[in-house]
Amino acid sequence: MSSFQEKYRQIIQRRSDFSSLKREVNGYPLAYFDGPGGTQIPRQVMDAMNRYYETCNANAHGYFITTIESDRMIHETREEAAIFFNAEGPQTISFGANMTTLAYSLSKAIGRVLKPGDEILITQLDHEANRGPWLSLEELGVVVKEIQMKEDGTLDYGDLEQNINNRTRLVAIGLASNALGTVNQIELVRHLTKKAGAWLLADAVHFVPHFPIDVQALDVDFMLCSAYKFYGPHVGLLYSREGLLDQLPTDHLRTQHHEAPYKIETGTLNHAAIAGVKGAIDYISTFGGGTDLRSKLFSGMEAIAAYEHELAKMLFYGLKEIDGITLYGPSIEVTPRAPTLSFTVEGKTPPEVCLLLDKQGILAWDGHFYAIRPVEVLGLLDKGGLVRVGISLYNTIEEVERLLDALQTISTK
Secondary structure, X not given: OOHHHHHOHHHHHHHHHOHHHHOEEOOEEOEEOOHHHOOOOOHHHHHHHHHHHHHOOOOXXXXXXXXXXXXXXXXXXXXXXXXXXXXXXHHHEEEEOOHHHHHHHHHHHHHOOOOOOOEEEEEOOOOHHHOHHHHHHHHHOOEEEEEOEOOOOOEOHHHHHHHOOOOEEEEEEEOEOOOOOXXXXXXXXXXXXXXXXXXXEEEOOOOOOOOOOOHHHHOOOEEEXXXXXXXXXXXXXXXXXXXXXXHOOOOOOOOOOOOOOHXXXXXXXXXXXXXXXXXXXXXXXXXXXXXXXXHHHHHHHHHHHHHHHHHHHHHHHHHHOOOOEEEEOOOOOOOOEOXXXXXXXXXXXXXXXXXXXXXXXXEOEEEOOOOHHHHHHOOOHHHOEEEEEEOOOOOOHHHHHHHHHHHHHHHHO
16 A cells, blocks of 8 residues: 555545445546536435435424424534534525525625625636626626736736725635636735725635635635535535624515525525535544534545645646646645646647547546636637546545546547
């Protein structure tokens, strides 16, 4: 056993939790490098969802056992999500169909308290889900400004400083880029927003699967993420600083609770999926140590992050050695950096590369990954975009070697 395998034996052994890793195509076991678009789900999460369906499938807010148990499960999931994010409490955690839907609901509410001429800052680096909802407010007379991205895939913080002012009401920024792996300097952004008296919203969809998260340390006003990126089902989560959501006129029926965290949760939630969110958080905690859930979650994510970074380094330097491959985004030596790598192969479009990889059971994404603006800024949108591969906790050295061997062959054909 190599020193790497010895060091990370606990994580490597957990591959057996993922039934999907047993699947083969064309005689190859599937190697899932598509994690940035959504991770595989361990049986523990599926068991939690099945248990809900088998024992207490019911709507909320009744006075019989299955509805009471449903309410309790949803509240317990809020409690665990708050601990996962180190939020003030369950009253700060709202659920939705996905991050994009929650972002639009939040943007509509915020739009109602803004005036024509008020300004919002977005970035060229962001996923469209953290751009489109804010750009839609231009029809109300809100001025939306765009912070530029540099050629190396990092934000131009000088451009941010020049554009933020006393008319700025919100800065919407990603914690990590799902296209280029860039992790933004959120402490600097928070400093600038405080000086301007503006709210700070963080898109943490690509950050939460790869790093410990602490919304109080980050000092954000809002944070959005998606459970299907951290080994859970398709559920969106919104953190709102305590008391802040209650100040916003959200869309809601008069039959809803009119206070946080419920007031932005339109309609009946996906209860079984929320049970899966709790299952995913519980699963992550099993990788850590300590006497309380927060310690287990924090140390568990530290262990996962260290493992993923080691594999990403192997992949990064392996890709650099292959003629014809051009990498985009920051160096892997820039820390922190998400374990997501995007590149092009000379003479082949990204769809062609991904189809060739698929024949060998290697799953990779092509295109813009809904981060259409950074791909456009790089001048690659009309060329098919990028090939993207991401490391998740179930990936291995052997899979990285398979990927590099396949790309070496593809690049020379």
